[in-house]
Amino acid sequence: MSQYKPGARLRSAVCATEVVVIAAPDNSVAVNCGGAPLLLEGEQVGEGLQLAASAAEGTQLGKRYTNETGDLELLCVKPGEGTLAAEGVALVQKGAKPLPSSD
């Protein structure tokens, strides 16, 4: 369980995924990737951790992931094999709104 600040960079303990926190709730929240808690910069990977088969749907570069209430939002800046989840529930890709580029 951690309290995250927008701008914080987190990485997966079990795959290549890295995310940046875009929005986070005021209270603590348990965020996992590939079944293991995400790590803050400088945090060491615990021993014996492995990608959980049940949480291996992968992350995509440049996609934003959000929880159901929308107060947690993560931007994938490095893709990997794990699934992002908060409080045990998989995060979903935020819908893109494709518009023609204006600038």
Next chain:
Amino acid sequence: MNLMMLLEMAAQGFGERVAFVNGDESLTYKQLFDAAGQAGVRLRDGACQHVAMLDVSSLALPIGLFASAWAGKPFVPINYRLASHEVEGLVSRIEPAFIITDAERIASWTSRSEAELEAREAFVDFACDGTRPLENDWPMAPDDIAVLLFTSGTTGTPKAAVLRHRHLVSYMFSAVEFGSAAEDEVALVTVPPYHIAGVISVISSIYAGRRVVQLPNFNARDWIDIARRERVTNGFLVPTMLSQIVSELEGQDSANLPLLASISYGGGKMPQPVIERAMALLPNTKFTQAYGLTETSSTICVLLPWEHRAAGASNDPAERRRLTSVGRPLPGVELQIRDEEGRALPPGHRGEIYVRGDQVSGEYVGRGSVLDAQGWFPTRDAGELDEEGYLFLEGRADDVIVRGAENMSPGEIEDVLLRHPAVLDVCVVGVPDEHWGEAVAAVVVLRPGGEATTDELRDCVRSQLRSSRVPQFINFASELPYNETGKLLRRIIRANWAAN
């Protein structure tokens, strides 16, 4: 949050793609990332507190912008066309500064300022000569200032608008899909770095993964030549540029720009005849109009390609009029029209445009935020919405002419006069009048060979608008005063009336 994380993603996702082309020189995404790091570490460790760019577009623009982000220091583009005392005035507000500029200016620099000047070539060479390994160690505080932009000052002393990393990143999230550009997409960008669209086009292009070809000094013939040679698919223009391109193409046998899939334009009023001629000349090109302000991180409303075509093909005057609309708000933007007491107005009523959203800054150095308690930004632009939510601009709120108790916008009178076959350009302003408070005055530029008397022009207005709109005074001129990004300088016309 930092703009650098967007470039990091681009370098990872499509590092070998060409990001920027200027003449014979180019940078891939990976090279741009490395150059930003090399220059960024140097800027971070240097004494400067701002990184200024007093120059035309070059490869130093994207490197300078992202290096500043890496260093955690604001990037400050400055209009290189300003007189030297004006430049000095702006530089004195951002010292100690590191200034990227051209070699000639450095040779003739006489200012007593302690700014450190470097020629663009030397800056690019240093940045691209990197051998030391880079760590992704840029700051991530969302409230850090990314860009300071001096507003054009059509109404007085330039204000330094503050754009924080969170504003620009929010804009990218709501307006651009990461990596959405096809590999053969090439944008031709002619907007100068000191214009918000010049800064934003760098960021949105790298986020989309588009190749940018820079054209530092616009002229229509060069633009067309480069568009053909570099296989340009997307053009970004201000209305006066599109107008010149249209005139140039009309003189050639065929438009012959088959790869030009889209043109986006904005930054000033687009005359309806110009956009109609452009659409006829380029029937396969998709047109998008954007409306935005420096203080809103660029675009807040867009008129989409299908909306252009639907309006252009319609015989219904109300629908056809949408060609002169700036469209509807972006998904992340709320918009209201308010009266002078700040009350929200229903569709069909003219008032001041207010906007709200994560990309809206509304903050100036030394003045703080001008957002109200609910986060709304007063744009000082006047406009009205139609029933479908399309926004029509009516000029600056300060440009509204108050004749008697009647408010009228110069734009509606100008639109009528522009449709007169002899009229090339026109500006309508309010001038002091003893009886009415303000009277309607028009300065008209006739087409070469065109003829029209003042009575004829008055009849033209009278036949389409209420009699109060008929100009009391009409003068003829050979041209109107525009600034270099195509903004009509009404204050100069008003001052000329006052002087004569």
